[in-house]
Amino acid sequence: MRFRARVEVQLRPGIADPEGATIERALPALGFEGVAHVRAGRSFSFEVDAPDEGAARTTASELADRLLANPVIEQSRLELEAI
Amino acid sequence: MAPRIGVVVFPGTNCEHDVVQAATAAGGDGVLLWHGDTQVGAVDAVVLPGGFAHGDYLRPGALARFSQVMGAVAEFARGGGPVVGICNGFQVLTEAGLLPGALQKNGRLRFLCEPTRLVVTSTASVLTAGSAVGDELVIPINHFSGNYTCDDETRARLQAEDRIVLRYAANPNGSIDAIAGIASEGGNVVGLMPHPERASSALLGSEDGLVLLRALVHAAASASAAT
Numbered sequence: 317m318r319f320r321a322r323v324e325v326q327l328r329p330g331i332a333d334p335e336g337a338t339i340e341r342a343l344p345a346l347g348f349e350g351v352a353h354v355r356a357g358r359s360f361s362f363e364v365d366a367p368d369e370g371a372a373r374t375t376a377s378e379l380a381d382r383l384l385a386n387p388v389i390e391q392s393r394l395e396l397e398a399i
Numbered sequence: 400m401a402p403r404i405g406v407v408v409f410p411g412t413n414c415e416h417d418v419v420q421a422a423t424a425a426g427g428d429g430v431l432l433w434h435g436d437t438q439v440g441a442v443d444a445v446v447l448p449g450g451f452a453h454g455d456y457l458r459p460g461a462l463a464r465f466s467q468v469m470g471a472v473a474e475f476a477r478g479g480g481p482v483v484g485i486c487n488g489f490q491v492l493t494e495a496g497l498l499p500g501a502l503q504k505n506g507r508l509r510f511l512c513e514p515t516r517l518v519v520t521s522t523a524s525v526l527t528a529g530s531a532v533g534d535e536l537v538i539p540i541n542h543f544s545g546n547y548t549c550d551d552e553t554r555a556r557l558q559a560e561d562r563i564v565l566r567y568a569a570n571p572n573g574s575i576d577a578i579a580g581i582a583s584e585g586g587n588v589v590g591l592m593p594h595p596e597r598a599s600s601a602l603l604g605s606e607d608g609l610v611l612l613r614a615l616v617h618a619a620a621s622a623s624a625a626t
Contacts, residue, residue: 331503332503332548332573333507352466386501389503
């Protein structure tokens with residue numbers, strides 16, 4: 317079976333996010349009001365061949381934790397769908 | 400014989416020749432190592448120099464840590480061998496788990512390239528053993544992600560174990576506790592954002608980097624004598 321994985325990586329709560337803060341500071345100048353707590357992150361997608369969803373999830377989450385995110389400062393969220 | 404200082408070249412490394420030259424000026428014998436090597440060979444110390452290993456894609460150091468040579472570097476470090484990561488090399492060491500914490504984007508999202516005043520805050524490392532606590536050194540930085548970050552527990556531990564070896568006199572990048580360099584538990588693995596090799600001659604405006612590199616050469620000589 318083949319699965320499409322989408323991994324979202326963000327800084328952990330409490331870790332300063334200079335990119336998100338800069339975006340947030342720019343918002344009033346662009347006329348956006350009432351927007352707060354901007355956090356920047358990255359998203360990755362890839363496809364996994366695996367016998368079942370559990371196996372695909374294991375592979376994808378290991379990839380996310382060992383490579384895509386640096387667990388010291390970042391956390392990742394994984395979404396998986398069969399294709 | 401002068402101790403051999405192995406300087407690792409990753410694809411995208413750009414400070415290797417400067418480090419070889421500065422290590423040689425400090426009394427060592429600088430030699431280049433290749434990222435595809437499975438061993439570090441007959442070297443007495445290893446330096447991971449600055450640059451943009453693997454284009455800094457994903458995160459600085461994130462891909463370089465999977466290079467073949469890193470297994471050998473980790474083993475060399477476990478055996479007590481002196482290992483120093485400068486700038487991008489520091490980022491590689493944290494990604495590889497040889498040093499705790501991480502280097503995040505600079506606080507104000509600026510690439511910083513300027514001389515900085517550093518204060519030696521611990522001499523319990525292969526890089527600062529030749530200095531005294533409180534010594535000031537002027538050494539340049541050149542980075543976008545030099546903002547040292549770690550959790551409170553790690554920070555307390557680094558402090559308690561005297562492993563914060565260098566601090567900025569004026570914090571340029573938002574690093575926790577103005578940390579510019581830290582050491583491993585044994586003091587044999589050190590990472591720092593400033594570039595000692597760029598302060599290795601009066602012509603470069605400062606020779607303060609030689610103080611650190613001479614200590615490394617000295618540690619390499621002792622490591623060599625011990626084996």
